[in-house]
Amino acid sequence: MAALFRGSRNFLKRWNKNVDSALVSTRSMASKTQVGFVGLGNMGNPMAKNLLKHGYPIIATDVFPESCKELQELGAQILDSPADVADKADRIITMLPSSPNVIDVYTGPNGILKKVKKGSLLIDSSTIDPSVSKEMAAAAEKMGAVFMDAPVSGGVGAASSGKLTFMVGGAEEEFTAAKELLSCMGANVVYCGQVGTGQSxxxxxxxxxxxxxxxxxxxxxxxxxxxxxxxxxxxxxxxxxxxxxxxxxxxxxxxxxxxxxxxxxxxxxxxxxxxxxxxxxxxxxxxxxxxxxxxxxxxxxxxxxxxxxxxxxxxxxxxxxxxxxxxxxxxxxxxxx
Amino acid sequence: MAALFRGSRNFLKRWNKNVDSALVSTRSMASKTQVGFVGLGNMGNPMAKNLLKHGYPIIATDVFPESCKELQELGAQILDSPADVADKADRIITMLPSSPNVIDVYTGPNGILKKVKKGSLLIDSSTIDPSVSKEMAAAAEKMGAVFMDAPVSGGVGAASSGKLTFMVGGAEEEFTAAKELLSCMGANVVYCGQVGTGQSxxxxxxxxxxxxxxxxxxxxxxxxxxxxxxxxxxxxxxxxxxxxxxxxxxxxxxxxxxxxxxxxxxxxxxxxxxxxxxxxxxxxxxxxxxxxxxxxxxxxxxxxxxxxxxxxxxxxxxxxxxxxxxxxxxxxxxxxx
Amino acid sequence: MAALFRGSRNFLKRWNKNVDSALVSTRSMASKTQVGFVGLGNMGNPMAKNLLKHGYPIIATDVFPESCKELQELGAQILDSPADVADKADRIITMLPSSPNVIDVYTGPNGILKKVKKGSLLIDSSTIDPSVSKEMAAAAEKMGAVFMDAPVSGGVGAASSGKLTFMVGGAEEEFTAAKELLSCMGANVVYCGQVGTGQSxxxxxxxxxxxxxxxxxxxxxxxxxxxxxxxxxxxxxxxxxxxxxxxxxxxxxxxxxxxxxxxxxxxxxxxxxxxxxxxxxxxxxxxxxxxxxxxxxxxxxxxxxxxxxxxxxxxxxxxxxxxxxxxxxxxxxxxxx
Amino acid sequence: MAALFRGSRNFLKRWNKNVDSALVSTRSMASKTQVGFVGLGNMGNPMAKNLLKHGYPIIATDVFPESCKELQELGAQILDSPADVADKADRIITMLPSSPNVIDVYTGPNGILKKVKKGSLLIDSSTIDPSVSKEMAAAAEKMGAVFMDAPVSGGVGAASSGKLTFMVGGAEEEFTAAKELLSCMGANVVYCGQVGTGQSxxxxxxxxxxxxxxxxxxxxxxxxxxxxxxxxxxxxxxxxxxxxxxxxxxxxxxxxxxxxxxxxxxxxxxxxxxxxxxxxxxxxxxxxxxxxxxxxxxxxxxxxxxxxxxxxxxxxxxxxxxxxxxxxxxxxxxxxx
Missing domain, CATH: 1.10.1040.10 (N-(1-d-carboxylethyl)-l-norvaline Dehydrogenase; domain 2)
Known part of the structure; x- marks a missing residue:
């Protein structure tokens, strides 16, 4: 009975993985395709630059247009809103000051989830309340996207030199995909568990x-x-x-x-x-x-x-x-x- | 003027050193002569044993006679009181639970200072209030003896294996003499400054x-x-x-x-x-x-x-x-x- | 200029008052008409009884049907959900354990706001986060209803003897109406300011x-x-x-x-x-x-x-x-x- | 057996009382004889003035001679040291900033206990460590004097208007004598228990x-x-x-x-x-x-x-x-x- 149940569970797991694979299959597989970036502040700016250095085309936005200039000169494409970024890129990194900003950038009227593509990978590196991360993950899931929290340890210096530590929460089967991007910006990328545990x-x-x-x-x-x-x-x-x-x-x-x-x-x-x-x-x-x-x-x-x-x-x-x-x-x- | 003053100060320093040397000269110079030990509890017992292992004859005492048995069997001489120990040994280590015990062992009716020899080196490894260490140092100085505080870091295990850390306060010119003994019981012997700074x-x-x-x-x-x-x-x-x-x-x-x-x-x-x-x-x-x-x-x-x-x-x-x-x-x- | 502005503001105030009066005019004016009560726990039960004693017919509900028995025997009408209560009564008092319960009772699928009448007076005596009170007030306002927070000081004894202290937040022009009901249950009814200040x-x-x-x-x-x-x-x-x-x-x-x-x-x-x-x-x-x-x-x-x-x-x-x-x-x- | 023991204890109590009475009998019984006062700071000055107002001749001292001027002009006799005060007055009140001052004023080389008369009543109104109060009481007892701690509640205003609260610790049989003086300076004089409990x-x-x-x-x-x-x-x-x-x-x-x-x-x-x-x-x-x-x-x-x-x-x-x-x-x- 227990064995049966375990069997069933494994079956369900496989089934879920198939679903996940199905979702993921819609995501751009060529690794050096464009990456979205929302939030080009003191931390986000050098992080995005490191992605550029590793050969990823960047599509970015920020509420302060002047924050985008430097990255634009380096070749990034600047758009008007998170929704616009989500419309073009199926891997997006967000780096924002606090929980309300994250809520707005994801679920606001011009938020990522308004135009997110099915199967997109959304990685939030802001430091926020883990319960907000969970809410964002649930909202993303409804749209067929995957949300992971990946806050950083290390300051502006570590961001510039690509030596950040990322603490990552979310579905384990997405960790490899997240790590591919995060390791361009950090020296350590640690998987912590389900969504929110990175924040925790x-x-x-x-x-x-x-x-x-x-x-x-x-x-x-x-x-x-x-x-x-x-x-x-x-x-x-x-x-x-x-x-x-x-x-x-x-x-x-x-x-x-x-x-x-x-x-x-x-x-x-x-x-x-x-x-x-x-x-x-x-x-x-x-x-x-x-x-x-x-x-x-x-x-x-x-x-x-x-x-x-x-x-x-x-x-x-x-x-x-x-x-x-x-x-x-x-x-x-x-x-x- | 400043130079003159500095010169004078150096002169005074030298003069003081001479005085100190005079005191010290009365202390037994052969390093493997007997060492007094007061307080054979969980910490004191293994510490005294390590001195024995290094070839120092031990003259010890403790308020609880049974605490002395093991050391006695190993060859230590057991006396009745701290005063008796001070009468025989001019280098004494004390290891006691708290400030009142230290005050009693040094200044009580059968205390060390009742029979301390001029020039004796008294090292207290108890952890007590630094102000009490200073009081004991002043009282010892009146009797022509030198008091140093040398509390330890590391527990019973480190005491047994001779891996304690000693933090030593007292006259710097006595530190070498203290270190000779303390290094039999510890891996690190750190000079911290004037009396009381070891405790601090x-x-x-x-x-x-x-x-x-x-x-x-x-x-x-x-x-x-x-x-x-x-x-x-x-x-x-x-x-x-x-x-x-x-x-x-x-x-x-x-x-x-x-x-x-x-x-x-x-x-x-x-x-x-x-x-x-x-x-x-x-x-x-x-x-x-x-x-x-x-x-x-x-x-x-x-x-x-x-x-x-x-x-x-x-x-x-x-x-x-x-x-x-x-x-x-x-x-x-x-x-x- | 300042005077003009002040005049304008006063005009706006009057205008707002007229709007409020319009809303209020739809509320039952006969004071001893029925009052809704949601939450018949240790505190809510004696509070509702005191309203009954003062001659107010009670329409009540609670998630635990057994909590309603005593009040039912005393003549109260028991309904299935807060929405049902709101359908019948335009003055409702809620007394609930914590913020999530309040959110559910007001904005949940069977919540008060699903069937609330325009101009209803909703008084929440729960002790909750003032920011939740503000959210509830905003949600009520959208439905044309008035929400006030009125948490109590004093325990079960004071609730039974009608000696509670109510601290009331909300539109000042509604305070008189709220006080009419609250003074049946409490010895002191203090107006604190805008919505949430009662909680504060x-x-x-x-x-x-x-x-x-x-x-x-x-x-x-x-x-x-x-x-x-x-x-x-x-x-x-x-x-x-x-x-x-x-x-x-x-x-x-x-x-x-x-x-x-x-x-x-x-x-x-x-x-x-x-x-x-x-x-x-x-x-x-x-x-x-x-x-x-x-x-x-x-x-x-x-x-x-x-x-x-x-x-x-x-x-x-x-x-x-x-x-x-x-x-x-x-x-x-x-x-x- | 218990009764016998209790009887014995009562006998001892009586015997002790007789001893106390013997001591007290040497103290000046006429209530308006001179009172010593040590410490004429912000608090001590108005306190001493209130004793003067009540007809008590004052013999005072302070480390700062200028603090004594006002009281001298009002008729107080100013002496050089606490010892001198103790030589003339057998009831003394002290009001000092902190424990070291109290120790010095009582047990220092020119301290009260150097010349205290047998049976004197010494009342300390300073706020200090209760353990210091106990030490002073023991030292006073050796000299045949009685020490009580009587710190005050209420500031300079209460000191001026004679409305202080005194919290008194010491032998209960001396409380009446202490109260006679303290009630000239305070509205409440509360007996707290043995020496030190006033401070506590x-x-x-x-x-x-x-x-x-x-x-x-x-x-x-x-x-x-x-x-x-x-x-x-x-x-x-x-x-x-x-x-x-x-x-x-x-x-x-x-x-x-x-x-x-x-x-x-x-x-x-x-x-x-x-x-x-x-x-x-x-x-x-x-x-x-x-x-x-x-x-x-x-x-x-x-x-x-x-x-x-x-x-x-x-x-x-x-x-x-x-x-x-x-x-x-x-x-x-x-x-x-």
Whole structure:
């Protein structure tokens, strides 16, 4: 009986695969045919360029026409709306700021789903609420298209050098097709599971990142107050169990490391306001799933307070500065002769 | 003028060194002469054994006579009190549970300082409040002895295998002498600065460790609730910016890693009650120095709540279990066929 | 110019009022005509009974037919669906557990808006996300109906005795009509502003309530540990600046007050799981409006942790018990002879 | 057997009382004989004046001679040190900023205990660590004197008008004598229990006060963001379960109440730095007694962060301003025409 059922299930799986294959068969198989790209901001622009470099013709659009100029000069075709892009390309990548933008670009009056071709592969690299990814996937499925979420880790630098990490959620049998495109833009392309799990992985990573960063800032600040040299303290932490990415790769204390925002007055990097946004997503998913996240929640609140106190545009490692005493402590007191 | 002053300072330094040398000259110079050891608990016992293995005769004491038996059988001389140990040995190591014990062992009626020889080197490896270390150093100095704080990182296993990390605070010119002994018991011996900075480094590390552990537990729990496979999530975190010691070396989720307490019902390891104690020390130093430590403070409270709810004796990674839903979630739901 | 503009605006206001009046004129004006009621749970049932007592014929429905029996015996007419209720009554009150239920009851396939009469007054007393209230109001407006949110403060007891407090959001010119019905069920009916502000006021109150309750529990626990008699401590707080509703009206420490859940093993009252839900709503609105709520957020997490540790069904004042040491402290140590 | 034991205990009690009476008998019984006063700061000065008004000759001292001038002009005798005061007066009140000052004034080289008379009554109204109060009491007892802690609630205004609340810890049989003096300076004099419980009550109250204040600030800010009028929201909270001293007596939102610091740019009142100090005391006692105080701890951290960000000198209700968005929100947006 169980065997029969398993058999049936396998049959269903095969049947579904046939359906999927049927859908996919309508998609352009020659790999270097055109790829649609919606959202040419700080991240989308270098990502699209990397696709161009790998020989993919690009059909793109953005709400801000000026964002399209550079790509147009490099040979991309610029259209007026996501719907127009969907009308021409059956593989589309979207890179947008937040959930409402994604909803609009997919399901709005000029959205992708208005003119999407059957069997199209739609990959969203925005960082949004996983429940929105699921909604988009369901809406795409109704139109005979496949939607995958593939948010990225790594900033503008990694986008330019094609070293992003993609965390991909969606039907496993579509992962190979997605990976073909994503590997032009990233060094790691990780399959995470069903639709939304790419977002979930991204949100989880950034929550732990925020906790580690604030924790590192507090710890370095406390150690300095207790008379420890910041470089020495960082060295000790990094050879001990306190070690984390924020202590050994992106230390928030000016002077401890080279080439990180803390050495450049917290300019560049990953803005506090963006971290606050990602922590808001983590908070929403935690609230919806009734999961306690005490430190994640407090990290969210601290980045929110920082935004209220003028740190919105600084790199998120500026929490070290936020926690320091204001007066008479302009910089870290490193030992001098 | 500045040059003159600098010159004077250097002169003073040299002068002080001479004084120090004078003190030190009274200390037994032959390196394999006897070493005193006070506190033969879970940590002290294997540490003293490693000194024995390296050829140092040991003169030891402990408030619990039975703790001394094993070492006595191995050839150590057991005396009645810290004062008696100080009467015979001019290099003494102490390894005690908390600040009040240290105060008693050094300054109590039968304490080390009652009979300490001039020029003795006193090394305290307990984890205590740095301000107590400073007090002990001042009291020792009055008796013509040198006190250094040298708390350890690494548990009973590292103590047995001689792989501890020592964080050492005290007069720099005594560090070489201290290192000779400590390197018999540890793989790393790090000089941190003036007296108390060893404690400060230890406390800082453990605070960041606690934050990273709770953060990892929250993140893994949230990811699992969102449908991610725990092993996959750990892998993603560990190749991304969420990476930390608790995620890649001591993962709190049962089944993700081998050979860690989470795989053994959180037995062994580093107890929640000990972590709560160290976080209390971090909190005290932060309060005294008026340093904000929002996440460190909340981590302290969470471990305190865990102690109140029956987790005192479990490894500190059991915070994962504490945060999980009680009913119907006995273990992590790993995908099965 | 400004005067002209103001005049124009006033004209528009008058015009709008005329439109509103036109809508309202289609609503049954005789005040004791039938009232619809959807949701006969612990709260809805006694609320509907109070309307009956005041002479309003009731037309009701609930997803659980058995919930309707008592009201039916008292003379209420029971129908199959919210749509059916809307077909017969042009004043409807809804009292439902959460946002999804409200969305379904209003906009679902058998929802109120399927058959709502033009000019109907729809009052939702559920505690839900204010943004859902706004969506429902917009959907109702499209059908020519008026939607108001009117969540309540006060539990089952206040619902039975008609002593609820209603916080009402919606068009001000409809408030009088709403108040006529609501004052049959409550002692206070407060107009809060535009649609959603009733929910906002409710959520704000409950967030501050949760903070005050946990704060009171921590404070009482700390004081008892420091040797203070709990009754004396409560008395001191209540005559000082620590005073709050949780300390003077609903003290969480067993034995301090009569007639509160702390005196009855935390049974009855307002469940931890309900408080966690309301704090989730507060968190969502704060995240959406980018408002920092550090203590509100931590309160949310604490109630969420309590749910995970078996406190879901207890009154929310059981946080005192949650924070107490488990062993050897079964009750509060009140001084004995 | 139990009766016999109880009898014995009662006998011992009586015997102890006789001893106490013997001590007390050496103290000046005529109530309007001179009273010593150490610490003539913002609080001590008006307190001493009230004793003068009630006819008590004052013998006073302060480390800052200029602080003594006003009292000297009113007839007080000014001496050089606490020891000198103790040499002349057998009832002494101390009002000092923090624990180290108290330790110095009592046990320092020119401290009270150097010349204290047997049977003297020493009342400390400073807010300090209860464990320091216990130490001072033990030291006083050795000299044959009685020490009581009697910290105050109420600020400079209450000190001037003689409306302070005193929370008194110490031997119950001395309470009447203490009350005689304290009631000249305060409206309420509450006996709390053994030595240190006065401090404990004070610390507990201020911890709950801080939690209530931050909670009120968060709640008001959230409500305003959600479109509620601040006065209306305060009114709703104050008639509901969110009510607390900070919402109904000392509302932190400018414009909601008259005569509170929020209406005067947060000048005057109770400084953030003082609140941070009291929360530090609460944190210390909680850490020492292993009591979880999650909200109290976070409140401490928030006030500490505020000190780091320039709020040290503002009233503690300025947390509302700290949490508000910086730009474009200079004041609360109250509805205008």
């Amino acid at each position: 992985a991204k949100i989880c990573n950034n929550m732990l990142l925020a906790i580690g960063m604030i924790g590192t800032a507090e710890t370095m600040n406390l150690g300095i107050r207790l008379g420890l040299d910041p470089k020495l303290l960082a060295k000790i932490l990094n050879m001990s169990s306190g070690r984390c990415w924020s202590s050994d790769t992106y230390n928030p204390v000016p002077g401890v490391m080279e080439g990180v925002p803390s050495g450049n007055n917290y300019q560049g990097g990953f803005g506090t306001t963006l971290m606050a946004k990602d922590l808001g997503l983590a908070q929403n998913t935690a609230t919806n799933t009734k999961t306690p996240i005490p430190l994640g929640s407090l990290a969210h609140q601290i980045y929110r307070m920082m935004c209220a106190r003028g740190y919105a545009g600084k790199d998120f490692s500026s929490v070290f500065q936020f926690l320091r005493e204001e007066e008479g402590q302009k910089g870290v007191n490193t030992p001098t002769d | 480094a230890k406390i800082c590390n453990n605070m960041l460790l606690a934050i990273g552990m709770i953060g990892t537990a929250e993140t893994m729990n949230l990811g699992i609730r969102l449908g991610l496979d725990p092993k996959l999530l750990a892998k993603i975190l560990n190749m991304s910016s969420g990476r930390c010691w608790s995620s890649d070396t001591y993962n709190p989720v049962p089944g993700v890693m081998e050979g860690v307490p989470s795989g053994n019902n959180y037995q062994g390891g580093f107890g929640t009650t000990l972590m709560a104690k160290d976080l209390g020390l971090a909190q005290n130093t932060a309060t005294n120095t008026k340093t904000p430590i929002p996440l460190g403070s909340l981590a302290h409270q969470i471990y305190r709540m865990m102690c109140a709810r029956g987790y005192a004796g479990k490894d500190f990674s059991s915070v994962f279990q504490f945060l999980r839903e009680e009913e119907g979630q006995k273990g992590v739901n790993t995908p099965t066929d | 006021a409710k959520i704000c109150n409950n967030m501050l309530l949760a903070i005050g309750m946990i704060g009171t529990a921590e404070t009482m626990n700390l004081g008892i540990r420091l040797g203070l008699d709990p009754k004396l401590l409560a008395k001191i707080l209540n005559m000082s600046s620590g005073r709050c509703w949780s300390s003077d009206t609903y003290n969480p420490v067993p034995g301090v007050m009569e007639g509160v859940p702390s005196g009855n093993n935390y049974q009855g009252g307002f469940g931890t799981t309900l408080m966690a839900k309301d704090l989730g709503l507060a968190q969502n609105t704060a995240t959406n409006t980018k408002t920092p709520i550090p203590l509100g957020s931590l309160a949310h997490q604490i109630y969420r942790m309590m749910c995970a540790r078996g406190y879901a069904g207890k009154d929310f004042s059981s946080v005192f018990q949650f924070l107490r040491e488990e062993e050897g402290q079964k009750g509060v140590n009140t001084p004995t002879d | 009550a004070k610390i507990c109250n201020n911890m709950l006060l801080a939690i209530g204040m931050i909670g009120t600030a968060e709640t008001m800010n959230l409500g305003i963001r959600l479109g509620l009028d601040p006065k209306l929201l305060a009114k709703i909270l104050n008639m509901s379960s969110g009510r607390c001293w900070s919402s109904d007596t000392y509302n932190p939102v400018p414009g909601v109440m008259e005569g509170v610091p929020s209406g005067n740019n947060y000048q005057g009142g109770f400084g953030t730095t003082l609140m941070a100090k009291d929360l530090g005391l609460a944190q210390n006692t909680a850490t020492n007694t292993k009591t979880p105080i999650p909200l109290g701890s976070l409140a401490h951290q928030i006030y500490r962060m505020m000190c780091a960000r320039g709020y040290a000198g503002k009233d503690f209700s300025s947390v509302f301003q700290f949490l508000r968005e910086e730009e474009g929100q200079k004041g609360v947006n109250t509805p205008t025409d």
